[in-house]
Amino acid sequence: MSERDEERNRFHKRARRYARVGTNVGSVAARAAGRRLLRRDGDREKGALELAAALGGLKGPIMKVAQLLATIPEALPAEYAMELAKLQSNAPPMGRVFVKRRMAAELGPDWQARFRSFDREAAASASLGQVHRAVSLDGAELACKLQYPDMQSAVEADLSQLDVLFAIHRRMDPAIDTSEMGAEIAARVREELDYVREAAHMRLYGEILREQPDIRVPAVFEDLSTRRLLTMSWLEGRPILTHKDAPQEVRNRLATAMFRAWWYPFSRYGVIHGDPHLGNYTVYEDDEGEPAGINLLDYGCIRVFPPKFVGGVIDLYNGLRTDDEALIVHAYETWGFRGLTRELIDILNIWARFIYGPLIEDKVRAIADGVAAAEYGRQQAFMVHKALKEKGPVRVPREFVFMDRAAIGLGAVFIHLRAELNFHRLFNETIAEFDLDRLGDRQADALSRAGVGERA
Secondary structure, three states: OOHHHHHHHHHHHHHHHHHHHHHHHHHHHHHHHHHHHOOOHHHHHHHHHHHHHHHHOOOOHHHHHHHHHHOOOOOOOHHHHHHHOOOOOOOOOOOHHHHHHHHHHHHOOOHHHHEEEEOOOOOEEOOOEEEEEEEEOOOOEEEEEEEOOOHHHHHHHHHHHHHHHHHHHHOOOOOEEOHHHHHHHHHHHHHOOOHHHHHHHHHHHHHHOOOOOOEEOOOEOHHHOOOOEEEEEOOOOEEHHHHOOOOHHHHHHHHHHHHHHHHHHHHHHOEEEOOOOHHHEEEEEOOOOOEEEEEEOOOOOEEEOOHHHHHHHHHHHHHHHHOOHHHHHHHHHHHOOOOOOHHHHHHHHHHHHHHHHHHHOOOOEEOOOOOOHHHOOHHHHHHHHHHHHHHOOEEOOOOHHHHHHHHHHHHHHHHHHOOEEOHHHHHHHHOOOOOHHHHHHHHHHHHHHHOOOOOO
16 A cells, blocks of 8 residues: 555544544433433443543544543543543644645645755644654754644534533533533634644743743744644753652752743733643753753643733632632632622632642642642542532633643642642742733733734
8 A cells, every 4th residue: 555545544534533423422422311311320430431432532632622621620520530531632643645745735835945854754743733843944943833634624523522521411410510611612722723823822922931041932933834834943852751750959940940931921911821731841951961941832722811810810819818708709700700609609719729728838848748649639629529519500710711720730740740849939929019900011012012812
């Protein structure tokens, strides 16, 4: 079989998987409804396994959605979340024929003449595209991120299955009203298809973090980028977990850089990197081969928040720190929570105190503070689940989704590094002289200069 035939066969198999997943998930939904009507709610473990099997054959955008839902307490039943958390988001790379055809479509038939060299074998692959190493005509090391074919249709098909997932959830006496979550997830996933937007996000972060010496952001090569091809500087680095057994001082230094890379853009500009998994960070070394800082990669999932939302985050911190009930309620209402009763506020505070705990205690500590990594957050999630079953449901505002996901992801990085830091002091240094109006002006100016448009 020729390479072209192999490529065509691989693409057709991929298309058939996308077609099959809808039927599979629909069947799971039907069986879930049947069990609900027959009052067989105890059979959720079987339903969770069925759902994972239905999704497991599809290595695409739905995996990103599924894993996101698995990080949010009560977004799905616990049994479903556990199975979805096991799914992988990596896709097999497309071959050389695909690369040649796609590059010609993006840069024209003479595309090879625009590079000194271009490696047609992928250096990395993910759910939406793959990355190739290249060298520019003037000798710069490049990373070329090339989108898979027909991803717009794939994403829309997967988002339709998201509605099915939430429909399953609604049949199971949910503790959380997910009606706004679907719109938020759909908007962010669709944005990841637009590499012009991602390039703007990269410019934005380059501007925001330009004075942070231990955080590097790739530079965009505009003349070699399109809506489906993003060419940037190649940042050499090693996976962050290669340093998990480094001396404590090194691990703490890397964790401090991670903390600033996340909290500084948020507290100063109202922006977060919404996909903080370990693959989006690498560690670069100094001339002596010692870890010097982090490379911040992948800007497809960037969330820009209204300034008042940032104010709510800081108000909740101060309210929890001083037991100021009025300030706590004000913060939740600023975020968009509505119809809160005394009981629901107490329930929300369980999760809030878990998230904010390391920031409130003025001491050097690990993020989990003596709790086994595998158990981190489980007790609080169980308590929230049990209480909301009795007093809920509560509607989750859409802007809360990626904030919560990013905070959990960042905490996981600290756990893997076994960092021991005074998170309280780091946080208070970051929010020093916080001013809502100044943040708004700073955000508008930065977004305009980076070319980032309005957000949904």
